[in-house]
Amino acid sequence: MEVCGTHTHALMQYGLREVYRNKMKLISGPGCPVCVTSQSDVDRLIYLCDQGVRIYTFGDLMKVPGSFGTLREKKALGADVREIYNPLEIIEDMKKDPAEAAVFAAIGFETTAPLVAGLISEIENSSMKNLYIYNLLKRIPPAIETLLSDPDCAIDGLLCPGHVATIIGELPFKRLSEKFKKPFVIAGFTRELLVFALEKMYEMLVTGVSGVFNAYYSTVMRTGNPLAIETLEELFGASDAEWRGLGIIPNSGYALKSEDSVINALQIYPELCKISSKDQCPCGQVLKGKLDPEECKFFGIACNPERPMGPCMVSSEGSCHAAFLYRKEINT
Amino acid sequence: MCLAVPLKIIEVNGNKALAEKAGVKLEIDVRFINKAKKGDYVLVHAGFAIQRVDVDSAREIEKAGKRLGKYLGK
Ligand code: SF4
Numbered sequence: 001m002e003v004c005g006t007h008t009h010a011l012m013q014y015g016l017r018e019v020y021r022n023k024m025k026l027i028s029g030p031g032c033p034v035c036v037t038s039q040s041d042v043d044r045l046i047y048l049c050d051q052g053v054r055i056y057t058f059g060d061l062m063k064v065p066g067s068f069g070t071l072r073e074k075k076a077l078g079a080d081v082r083e084i085y086n087p088l089e090i091i092e093d094m095k096k097d098p099a100e101a102a103v104f105a106a107i108g109f110e111t112t113a114p115l116v117a118g119l120i121s122e123i124e125n126s127s128m129k130n131l132y133i134y135n136l137l138k139r140i141p142p143a144i145e146t147l148l149s150d151p152d153c154a155i156d157g158l159l160c161p162g163h164v165a166t167i168i169g170e171l172p173f174k175r176l177s178e179k180f181k182k183p184f185v186i187a188g189f190t191r192e193l194l195v196f197a198l199e200k201m202y203e204m205l206v207t208g209v210s211g212v213f214n215a216y217y218s219t220v221m222r223t224g225n226p227l228a229i230e231t232l233e234e235l236f237g238a239s240d241a242e243w244r245g246l247g248i249i250p251n252s253g254y255a256l257k258s259e260d261s262v263i264n265a266l267q268i269y270p271e272l273c274k275i276s277s278k279d280q281c282p283c284g285q286v287l288k289g290k291l292d293p294e295e296c297k298f299f300g301i302a303c304n305p306e307r308p309m310g311p312c313m314v315s316s317e318g319s320c321h322a323a324f325l326y327r328k329e330i331n332t
Numbered sequence: 333m334c335l336a337v338p339l340k341i342i343e344v345n346g347n348k349a350l351a352e353k354a355g356v357k358l359e360i361d362v363r364f365i366n367k368a369k370k371g372d373y374v375l376v377h378a379g380f381a382i383q384r385v386d387v388d389s390a391r392e393i394e395k396a397g398k399r400l401g402k403y404l405g406k
Contacts, residue, residue: 006335033333058333058378086379088361111334114364115380163334166375166383219375219385228364228382317333 001147001289003140004161005032005317006189012326014191016198023202024156027289028322030143031161033107033136034060034315035287036243039279041136042066044272045105046074048134048265054080054102056090061107063314067277087119094131103265107136111163113254114228117235120256123263132265134272135254138241140164141172142252147288148180155289157183157201162216169224174212181210188216244311245284281310286319293323300324336377338385344368351376 002008008028011017017026030036043066045055055071062072062083075081080099084090090104106116116137123131140161147153160173165186177184183204187197197215204213214220223229232254241253256264266272281298285291293299293312303309305321312318339351339358347363351374361380362368374381 005333060333086361088379107333109334111336111377111382114382115361115378118361118363118380161334163336163375163377163382166336218388219383221383225364225383227366231364315333 001027001029001155001157002159002161002187003029003031003144004159004164004187005035005315006163007031007159007161007187007194008319008322009317010189010191010194012322014194016191016194020198020202024198024205026159026198027155027292028286028319029147029155029289030243030246030287031319032311032315032317033109033112033138034058034064035283035311035318036138036143036246037061037064037107037136037311038242038244039066040242040276041105041134042071043068043277044275045071045103045134047272047275048103048269049074049079049081051269052080052100053269054082054099055105056082056084056093056102057105058085058107059083060315060317061105063308064311065279065308065314067279087115088122090119090131091122091126091128094128099130101130101132101268103132103134103269105134105136109138109140109161109164110167110232111161113137113236114167114225114231117231120235120263121231131263132268133256133263134265135256136241137236137254138243139238139252139254141168141176142249143243143246144176145179146246146249146252148176148182150288152290153288155182157185157205159197159201160184160186160212162186162188162220165214165216165220165224167225167228169229170212170214170220170222171224177210177212183210184212186212186214186216186220188219243287245282245287247284279310281312283310283312283320286312293320294327296320300327334377336375336382338373338391339376339381341368341370341372341374341381344370349381351381 236254238251239253239255308314312320343350
């Protein structure tokens with residue numbers, strides 16, 4: 001199983017699933033922060049829009065359907081929703097065009113978390129008082145642990161996300177590999193690096209070896225990026241987080257350490273906690289690798305990239321989107 | 333969403349740096365790179381350098397980025 005949306009696409013684009021079909025079945029796990037954002041969280045952001053709060057977000061989240069539409073639709077109807085690339089742009093934008101209140105929907109895994117930490121220290125150092133963070137950051141290792149602890153789990157090995165590992169290093173994966181006695185291979189993104197990682201995975205599976213092999217050693221250091229880890233540890237502790245389709249995973253979130261932080265959106269809008277909703281899309285089964293996108297009864301008909309029902313079809317890195325895009329190549 | 337591209341640093345100014353790729357210049361943040369300096373290649377994710385890389389891997393990553401980024405629109 002790979003747990004990185006960029007790997008999902010690369011494996012399909014390079015046709016590697018097919019190449020390895022007779023050796024290993026490659027399945028996609030919860031590898032994209034957009035795909036694992038719960039419907040309740042989208043509904044909460046839409047609620048904030050309705051209250052006249054400005055929302056800043058990374059692009060793909062705009063298209064994820066909540067119970068009553070998407071952020072993009074809200075924007076078309078006049079709500080103040082702004083798409084950003086670099087979190088620090090928000091400070092510039094707020095200076096140029098101040099808002100009464102603004103919330104940044106901070107989604108992301110370990111790769112993105114340090115950037116949000118960077119934004120938080122900039123907010124704290126500036127005199128800005130009306131910019132809050134709705135913290136949806138998540139940690140990958142606890143999600144892997146949950147998947148592998150499932151008694152029905154049929155995953156034999158893990159292809160680890162190269163850029164998450166760039167930040168956290170090899171050690172968190174090593175612990176998991178020891179606990180579950182399965183091979184973990186950290187993979188890069190070029191065709192060559194992916195083939196290298198898959199070959200290594202196959203070899204480890206056949207010989208029954210567990211442990212971590214770093215097949216992206218040009219970039220991933222054993223200890224990750226110490227400066228980024230230090231910043232994360234200073235600002236955040238572990239907290240439970242809700243993953244779409246997987247439910248609440250203990251210690252998989254990044255709680256702000258200072259509880260009464262003025263930048264925590266939940267502190268400013270406590271009513272958000274009361275909003276909770278459920279959707280029909282069986283993405284959870286897809287994310288756990290138990291259902292292939294093509295086996296979903298909505299796939300391609302009621303649910304397609306033009307009219308997605310679930311986030312796996314929305315995000316350009318989602319498994320359903322990738323399966324839809326490359327379906328011809330798969331079927332021929 | 334964790335896509336990252338390698339860029340070459342051409343100027344450093346505190347936490348900020350100017351980086352370039354194929355003549356296109358971009359302001360990035362280098363607070364997570366120990367002693368970032370002119371000439372370093374760094375892997376950049378959403379405007380922040382997250383790791384220093386050597387020239388060869390920068391080229392490799394760039395190749396993959398071009399192929400994938402075209403589709404992912406990033
Ligand atoms: S095809 Fe659509 S409805 Fe089915 S799991 Fe994927 S995103 Fe959800």
